[in-house]
Amino acid sequence: MKDQNKTFKGNKRLHNWFVAILLAGTFTMSISQSSLSTAYPTLMRYFGVTAPTIQWLTTGFMLVMCIMMPISPWLLSNVPFKRLFQAVLVMFDVGTIVILFAPNFPLMMFGRVLEAMGVGILFPAYQSVMLTITPEKSRGVTMGIVGLVMGSALAVGPIISGVVLKFTSWQGLFVIFAIIITVVFLLSFKFIANVMDLEPNHLDFISVISSLGLIGLLFVINQLGKANVNWSEQFGLLAVSLIMLAYFVYRQFHIKTPMLELRVLKTFNYDLAVLLTGFSYIALIVTTIIFPLYYQEVLHLSPFASGMALVPGAVFLSLLNPVTGKLADQFGFKWVLLMGMSMITLGWGILFIFSSSIGLSAMIILAMLIEGGNAFVMMPAMTLGANSLPDSLISHGTAVITTVRQILGSLGVAIATIILAAVTQNRLSAGDHAAIANQMGYRAVFFTFFLVAIVGLMLSILIKNSEKKS
Incomplete structure (x- = not known):
């Protein structure tokens, strides 16, 4: 493989601009993934649709984004x-403009599909690019910055949305994205x-066609915990x-040039990195969704106040991401992941x-x-996984x-939604x-993810600071 760093050789300014522009685009797209939940009530009134719609x-x-990732x-x-x-x-820009001027919900949904296609392609691509243009010994710091974009955007999306909705209409959010x-x-x-x-x-x-099974799998997962679901149809869809x-x-193991090279899964350290990245992401996304509900339903805060209560965690996550990358480069990934x-x-x-x-x-x-722990796990685990593979993979x-x-x-x-609803209803039925x-109900959710975190902790013990495969 050629040395991609030759593009920036002797031109640190060009390298910095390249990284800054790449991260700015990705950060904005990442915010769009999580920012709309705060605007649901407003959008329901505007388009005259129900909550499930x-x-x-x-x-x-999410479904469209996920199906684009293997093609990246x-x-x-x-x-x-x-x-x-x-x-x-x-x-992404065309999708955003379609949303801005959408006269009805189906057209807005079409705009979201266009946005999701762009995000699904870019998310894996920009991480691959950042890893490729960075020497292995410096990847921890670089992926710490990538984690700053990925984790922070997910965490601050609802916060930014709440602030924008307080001072302008829902269209204001998409105007910012478009600009x-x-x-x-x-x-x-230029850069x-x-x-x-x-x-x-x-x-x-x-x-490509067989990978569409991802959409069916994720669709069924998202039906869990919902009322009035035809489960005979859902189980049929799940089976297909x-x-x-x-x-x-x-097929990926039996064709000459696979669309997605799954032989990467034959590397044990990489497999552990995949699971740890997933477990840390679960902790982050459940925190950003369950905590605001807890603030409103148990502590009786307003939606705006509950959004503001997420700010310290998001800031802490943002501050830690670059630091954890540097620590991984200096002391090894296992120590950081265990922490x-x-x-x-x-x-x-x-x-x-x-x-x-x-x-x-x-x-x-x-x-x-919890969000600080995510900074120590998600991107360091991804970097460790990349370091366990040849550059070509x-x-x-x-x-x-x-x-x-x-997924x-x-x-x-x-799972969090199902447990919260089921336990709460059972306790109500018991008087x-x-x-x-x-x-x-919330206590049961906390216990469930405590158990999940224990499994992740045990996996992190198995990590080895191994050298790259040749």
């Missing part, structure tokens, strides 16, 4: 990166370079989806044990502890990690007061 703005976004390595190998990055920006992405697009002509080596090959359309995915996996999973485990454990007596200040501190490795992370995150949210029933 409006949730498709996030659910549909093929695009990186067949399309010059500058052209690919610009195409993604245009796709930033347009500026990034214009700057990309984005073709840093990835091309290895043109044909796209295996059978693999699993068969499609099984064939997708089989992170210990923080996440401790946070959920305290929540479970003392949930009946925890006030707002303690909740904020525990959110900081990095794009495939990041695509696999990103896709699995998204596990969706599963985590679905408990509504406040006590609610409290017990």
Whole structure:
């Protein structure tokens, strides 16, 4: 493989601009993934639709994004990166403009699909690019910055949305997205370079079609806990989806040029990195969704106040991400991963044990502890996974990690929702007061993710600071 660093040799300014523009575009797109939940009530009134319908703005976004991720390595190998990055920006910008002027919900949903296609391509691609242009000994710091974008954007999305909605209409949020992405697009002509080596090959359309099983799998996961679901149909869809995915996996191992090189999973350290990244993502996304509900339903805060209560955790996560990358480069990944999973485990454990007596200040501190633990795990684990693979497989490795992370995150949210609803209803049926029933529902959620964190902690013990495979 050629040395992609030659593009920036002797030109640190160009390198810094390249990274800044890449991260600005990705940060904006990442915010769009999580920012709409705060605006649901407003959008329901504006378009005259129900809550299950409006949730498709996030659910549909996630489904489309996830199906685009496995195609990202093929695009990186067949399309010059500058052209690919610009195409993604245009796709996202067009989708945003469609949303801005959408007269009805179906057209807005179409705009979200366009946005999701761009995000699904860019998320694995930009991580692959950042890993490729960075020497292995410095990847911890670089991926710490990447984690700053990924984790912080997910955490601050609802916060930014809440602030914008307080001072303007829901369209204001998408105006901001459109302006930033347009500026990034214009700057990309000067500062984005073709840093990835091309290895043109044909796209295996059978693999593309069979990978659509991901949509079915995620769709069924998102039906968990919902009322009035036809489960005979859902189990049928799940069976078909699993068969499609099984064939997708089989095919990737038996064709000459797979769309997604799944042989990366034969590396044990990489497999551990995949799981740890997923477990830390579960902790982060469940925290950003469950904590605001707890603030409103148990502590009786307003939606705006509950959003503001997420700020300290998001800031702490942002500050720690670059630091943890530097620590990983200096002391090794195992120590950092153990530290992170210990923080996440401790946070959920305290929540479970003392949930009946925890006030707002303690909740904020525990959110900081869990989100801080995420900074020690998610991107360091991804970097460790990349370091365990040959450079030629990095794009495939990041695509696999990103896709699995998204699936596990969706599963985590679905499980949290089911447990919260089921336990609360059971306690109400047993005659408990509504406040006590609610409290017990959240306690069960905290206990569940305490157990998940313990499993992650045990996996982090198995990590080895191994050298890259040849």
